[in-house]
Amino acid sequence: MSNAVAIQQETIPAAKTGAQIVWEVLVREGVEVVFGYPGGAIMPTYDAMPAYPVRHVLVRHEQGAAHMADGYARASGKVGVCIATSGPGATNLVTGIATAMMDSSPVVCITGQVGSTMLGSDAFQEIDITGITLPITKHNYLVTRAEDVSGALHEAFHIARSGRPGPVLVDITKDAQQGSARYEAPRPPRQRPAQRAPDIAIRRAAALIDAAERPIILAGQGVLKAEASELLREFVEKTGIPVAATLLGLGGFPASHPLSLGMMGMHGEAFVNTSLQEADLLVALGMRFDDRVTGKLQTFAVGAKKIHAEIDPSEINKNVHADVALPGDLRHTLEQLIPAVRARTRGPWVERIAVRKAEVARRDVQSSGSEGKLLAPHVLHDLWRLTEGKALVVTDVGQHQMWEAQYYKHDRPRSLITSGGLGTMGFALPAAIGARFARPDDEIWVVVGDGGFQMTACELTTCAQEGLKVNVAIINNGYLGMVRQWQEFFYNRRYVATPLRSPDFVELAKAHGLSGMRVTRREEIPEAVARARADAGTVVIDFRVEQEEAVYPMVPANADLRDMIRRPFEEDE
Amino acid sequence: MSHDSAFAIPSGERTSRTLIAHLEDRPGALNRVVSLFRRRGFNIDSLTVGRTERPGVSRLTLVVQADDETATRLEANLYKLVDVLDVEDVTHAPAVARELAFIKVRAAPERRTEVLQLCEAFRARVVDVGPASLIVESTGAQDKLDSLIEVLRPFGILELVRTGAVAMARGAPAIPFPEAASTEVGT
Numbered sequence: 001m002s003n004a005v006a007i008q009q010e011t012i013p014a015a016k017t018g019a020q021i022v023w024e025v026l027v028r029e030g031v032e033v034v035f036g037y038p039g040g041a042i043m044p045t046y047d048a049m050p051a052y053p054v055r056h057v058l059v060r061h062e063q064g065a066a067h068m069a070d071g072y073a074r075a076s077g078k079v080g081v082c083i084a085t086s087g088p089g090a091t092n093l094v095t096g097i098a099t100a101m102m103d104s105s106p107v108v109c110i111t112g113q114v115g116s117t118m119l120g121s122d123a124f125q126e127i128d129i130t131g132i133t134l135p136i137t138k139h140n141y142l143v144t145r146a147e148d149v150s151g152a153l154h155e156a157f158h159i160a161r162s163g164r165p166g167p168v169l170v171d172i173t174k175d176a177q178q179g180s181a182r183y184e185a186p187r188p189p190r191q192r193p194a195q196r197a198p199d200i201a202i203r204r205a206a207a208l209i210d211a212a213e214r215p216i217i218l219a220g221q222g223v224l225k226a227e228a229s230e231l232l233r234e235f236v237e238k239t240g241i242p243v244a245a246t247l248l249g250l251g252g253f254p255a256s257h258p259l260s261l262g263m264m265g266m267h268g269e270a271f272v273n274t275s276l277q278e279a280d281l282l283v284a285l286g287m288r289f290d291d292r293v294t295g296k297l298q299t300f301a302v303g304a305k306k307i308h309a310e311i312d313p314s315e316i317n318k319n320v321h322a323d324v325a326l327p328g329d330l331r332h333t334l335e336q337l338i339p340a341v342r343a344r345t346r347g348p349w350v351e352r353i354a355v356r357k358a359e360v361a362r363r364d365v366q367s368s369g370s371e372g373k374l375l376a377p378h379v380l381h382d383l384w385r386l387t388e389g390k391a392l393v394v395t396d397v398g399q400h401q402m403w404e405a406q407y408y409k410h411d412r413p414r415s416l417i418t419s420g421g422l423g424t425m426g427f428a429l430p431a432a433i434g435a436r437f438a439r440p441d442d443e444i445w446v447v448v449g450d451g452g453f454q455m456t457a458c459e460l461t462t463c464a465q466e467g468l469k470v471n472v473a474i475i476n477n478g479y480l481g482m483v484r485q486w487q488e489f490f491y492n493r494r495y496v497a498t499p500l501r502s503p504d505f506v507e508l509a510k511a512h513g514l515s516g517m518r519v520t521r522r523e524e525i526p527e528a529v530a531r532a533r534a535d536a537g538t539v540v541i542d543f544r545v546e547q548e549e550a551v552y553p554m555v556p557a558n559a560d561l562r563d564m565i566r567r568p569f570e571e572d573e
Numbered sequence: 574m575s576h577d578s579a580f581a582i583p584s585g586e587r588t589s590r591t592l593i594a595h596l597e598d599r600p601g602a603l604n605r606v607v608s609l610f611r612r613r614g615f616n617i618d619s620l621t622v623g624r625t626e627r628p629g630v631s632r633l634t635l636v637v638q639a640d641d642e643t644a645t646r647l648e649a650n651l652y653k654l655v656d657v658l659d660v661e662d663v664t665h666a667p668a669v670a671r672e673l674a675f676i677k678v679r680a681a682p683e684r685r686t687e688v689l690q691l692c693e694a695f696r697a698r699v700v701d702v703g704p705a706s707l708i709v710e711s712t713g714a715q716d717k718l719d720s721l722i723e724v725l726r727p728f729g730i731l732e733l734v735r736t737g738a739v740a741m742a743r744g745a746p747a748i749p750f751p752e753a754a755s756t757e758v759g760t
Contacts, residue, residue, distance in 0.1 A: 134605060135612050139655040142600070159655060192652065314649035317642045 018146035019048035019177040025153040033437045035068035039085025042112030044177035060458035064430035066096020069107045071431030074417045076438035079106045086112045087125030097167045098136040102421025106165035108156045116144040116173040138166035146179030154186035164312040197326035205307045205324045206340035212281035214349045217243045222286010223252035226330035229413045240345040244272045248420040255409035265293040267402040270553045271356035273561040279304040286330045289319040299560040309333045363569045376475050376545040380407035382525045391443040396428035396452035398482040400475035402551045426455030432470045450476040450502045463538040464512045471532045472540045477547045485550045509540035516540045585640035594633040595658040602656040619737025634739045670740035674718045676709045679729030695721045
């Protein structure tokens with residue numbers, strides 16, 4: 001009987017305000033932290049917040065809130081949440097939402113909106129944010145009544161995390177927050193049956209894999225999203241196929257594994273790109289053949305058959321024709337594929353790649369001396385060594401990002417967070433703050449350029465106010481380095497608008513009550529890293545690196561993957 | 574609404590395809606569909622939308638120029654829209670497709686009989702008679718309307734409007750609720 005009473009109480013909950021329902025939903029969805037910035041149209045929601053066990057992080061700019069939610073989502077695999085007011089608060093989220101969309105990150109954005117009776121009247125701080133974010137969200141909602149809040153918000157969480165994840169925005173008018181309604185538990189979502197690769201396709205794929213002499217696996221972020229790393233390893237060890245990774249796929253397969261090739265594409269290892277062009281089979285797992293991966297499509301791996309396993313069917317046959325399509329969840333696909341393939345080795349092919357790899361190692365900057373200069377690749381390599389490869393690294397966008405991908409060897413999933421698809425400068429610091437909440441015990445390093453750091457440096461204050469610990473390594477070369485590199489290679493060394501002046505980053509850290517250090521020589525790296533790790537608060541290290549260093553190798557945009565610009569090397573001369 | 578976007582895969586021949594989609598009748602749902610075509614550069618010949626037998630559900634008939642792979646991807650992209658309930662490519666299915674046109678044609682009294690005879694031959698109706706023009710209404714398959722318009726053109730077409738095709742598969746109705754987008758497996 002007491003159960004029946006309890007159930008009855010559960011089914012007829014007390015009336016609440018729309019604002020209270022917002023928090024009720026967040027708590028029930030397991031949200032522990034939200035990143036936001038208050039303002040007029042979202043004030044009822046903020047006013048209701050203190051009664052609920054959710055931590056709020058006050059950001060310094062809403063773009064930071066979206067990146068934090070994104071960083072939290074990528075570090076945890078759960079949905080990240082950000083909150084902003086109407087108008088400029090909402091539009092400031094846009095870059096962060098687009099970043100999450102391009103990299104399939106599950107984020108729910110809640111924005112305040114002017115009262116429903118004022119919609120469409122160009123009221124103060126009114127903006128059509130559902131219209132603006134239509135192409136950069138998986139879905140969005142305009143909620144104008146308190147009774148619709150719980151339904152829309154629960155659905156938003158479901159959509160954000162299901163299938164190929166992505167951002168969902170829920171725009172709630174001020175009167176919907178103020179109005180009264182009853183909380184309603186989520187209705188079972190209208191679920192389309194998930195696609196699964198049909199048996200016939202699995203058998204075709206297995207036949208191609210068994211017969212291939214020069215196959216390569218292309219592992220993308222889908223491996224991480226599907227939590228399929230272990231299965232991938234099993235698949236690789238059974239088939240003996242070497243694994244190349246996309247930028248976002250790094251960590252999905254251990255870099256220290258003998259069959260790991262590292263990153264492919266525009267700044268991928270030369271031996272990987274050359275081998276891709278020689279392959280007779282590509283097994284693409286959870287990746288979308290981005291142009292930074294393929295180079296010129298017409299010349300991309302023309303001799304190879306392609307198997308494409310991907311959760312989003314609209315990605316199949318978009319850029320590269322798939323000989324066999326394996327739509328569906330990667331875990332399921334690999335579970336089917338592993339028993340279907342023959343156990344074998346690929347000795348001659350692996351050997352051939354190994355020979356090329358050895359040649360690359362000799363050319364590597366690691367084997368050259370620094371001649372008193374501080375080289376960014378040395379910084380990343382040493383950081384990897386000193387942290388034993390165990391840190392969670394969050395990078396920004398540009399040269400340092402590519403050097404990180406090349407020199408910090410990731411053995412674990414979700415140990416690298418970076419803006420891949422959109423390439424958003426300013427991403428790193430706020431994303432790391434979000435990641436901090438997802439992974440309280442992990443060592444976190446922000447690797448960022450002097451340009452990108454200044455785009456969201458205001459979030460250092462957030463670290464100070466919230467008492468958060470991240471280590472910030474600024475790879476400071478006094479240029480917008482990647483653009484400078486393109487100017488060097490393709491624009492006749494005309495360095496237009498790329499020389500960059502920065503504030504004194506050490507003093508800037510101190511102004512925030514944080515520690516700052518400067519490193520100008522390679523010998524100083526270990527001590528600086530040790531001091532940063534020992535410091536309880538956020539630490540900024542200003543690495544003054546060689547100014548005109550370029551990222552090698554480089555495949556020029558839309559070129560054949562074999563047409564790489566290589567690091568100048570004595571033996572070439 | 575047609576611009577050639579660079580679909581990277583040069584594959585099969587582009588033909589006219591007819592797709593039927595059901596979507597929830599919610600604010601912005603149609604906007605999402607149209608935005609998808611714009612963003613992804615699909616070529617639309619026509620798009621019609623209207624109510625259905627189910628309250629709260631609208632039905633869309635789309636005619637696009639696409640090859641097989643593009644049509645499949647278009648279908649997959651439509652399925653990604655949360656408001657879209659189901660999509661069916663009826664190009665190769667037994668289906669009826671009709672379009673309605675109003676043609677205002679110049680017809681001075683001395684040529685009226687000639688125009689009326691042509692309309693008769695096409696089973697088109699005259700719905701308005703003015704001093705020097707007629708409005709002709711015709712319903713039919715796209716090519717029938719094309720032919721009618723061609724034979725009326727010499728008289729002088731003053732105004733023309735076409736609704737775009739609506740289509741329906743013959744026989745028992747398609748499965749009324751979400752079915753996953755079909756994806757070509759292998760080739």
